[in-house]
Amino acid sequence: MLKRADSARHYEWQYLDLMREIWESGDERVDRTGVGTRSVFGAQLRFDLSDGRMPLLTTKRVYWKTATREFLWFLTGDTNIRELCAQGVEIWTDWPLDRYRKATGEDISRNDFSARIVADKAFAREWGDLGPVYGKQWVDWPVYEPAGEGLFRQRPQGVNQVADLVHSLRTNPGSRRHIVEGWNVAELDAMALPPCHKTYQFHVSGNRLNGLLYQRSCDVALGLPFNLWGAALFLRLLAQQCDLEAGELVWMGGDTHLYLNHAELVEAQLAREPEGDPRLAIVRRPDTIFGYRIEDFEVSGYAPQGHLSAPVAV
Template structure:
């Protein structure tokens, strides 16, 4: 007796990895708790969020529903690895991510209504001006590469050591020699120095994990501007994994991103609505073109993004 053939099962189309970012944006904008924040602008916020991105085969969490300036984000990340904290080097490369904070301080303290462009140009041209007004305090890179250490100086006193702890170098060493460790951590939240920073670290904790020859990384962010900051943070977290993996002879695994206060600013309505109306497409990939001697020796020329055809950029104001 013949039986009817079972209908073939067609697997559901896998969602584009970027869709989880858009879903988070929609959830915050639709259901987020409206709050008064430090900047006075106001936000809609959720507490506790997670995104996961597979980094196999060169894949990167580079948004396609708007243009993300990955070279700018990479230059900032490479600057972190130098341990320097003055914006002069960034401004000289046309990177203005950090300019608003020292500019705001300069305007407040001097009363000079200088434009951002003129302030940045003066930072680059005048070393003394840059030294006086361009330093951000001991932000990210300083903590990553020179976490302060104090040594006994006699009579019960302690003095700061000439060189602190280079957390990044120690993670490279521990990944190579003890990959199964649960202590592959880079931390930026130095409680004793928060008051000296232009902005306390938002992407504060990185932890790395090795399994089956693959390196995965978890980034915990205490505070996250989803519209403007998160696209850069996702790129930076994935870039960190890719660079460490290359230096430690591992394959890239997964980026796990976790957010504490995860928010959208109320004055970003136009950006949110425009981006949520778009559909992600394409699979941008990162190629690292050479292997420097150490993780501190990469240059912007070592990175190439392929197959990236984003939709147009969407601008929105930065809340300082």
């Protein structure tokens, strides 16, 4: 599989090489969605994040503000799509929409469903919740304590893994436990979608913060561009909060796949060559990692090639 990036090559060639490998020699499989994929198992990509560099794809437009809004939403611990829909972010809408259509038989459009989620708080409460997905596990991992007579009760506030991570990076940088985990086995069945980008680990080397993301399942065409941005953003926020410099991001994929109905996108993207050197500036440092706003981020040097789209497999 792919190893450490050649510094003389554009960073994006790693992504395109992986896409080509999957498309040309991946194992063709029947998947959960019924669409079908070509898949490889165990991939690795590496990106230098020093001097503001980010793994932002240039061979198609990646909507980094949308990805950033999603990541900031994760940090709130919210699990309802209402706040995302209010910002025009529809990344998670298809799962509640599918559940609503199946339960009611109403063939409502996604736009109308999202508008109703935003306008009607009670409707959003009933139909917009995703279950205890990413953010809930990151900042409020449930903890139970004895309540007597063999019973247990849940504590009002669970474990805030992100806050604990910031504290451990500041006070014990040499620790091997700088981890944020989303895979809560006891709650997987309650989630709209079990976490794909499930495990983050960080490593301090001198004054440099390095990060690793392990992803159990990866849609390379649609999901991975956002996942790379989110992981790099997480590292950059932690580095700023902990007075460290951003180092290297390592991405590792388990079932790493392309959907068979993404052929048009894949072939168009593989015909392009990456170019440019986008950088991210974080223009404000809030008191905590939970205080960032979308206005705090500026990207420069990003001139992507034309937009490429493909259907999402739910």
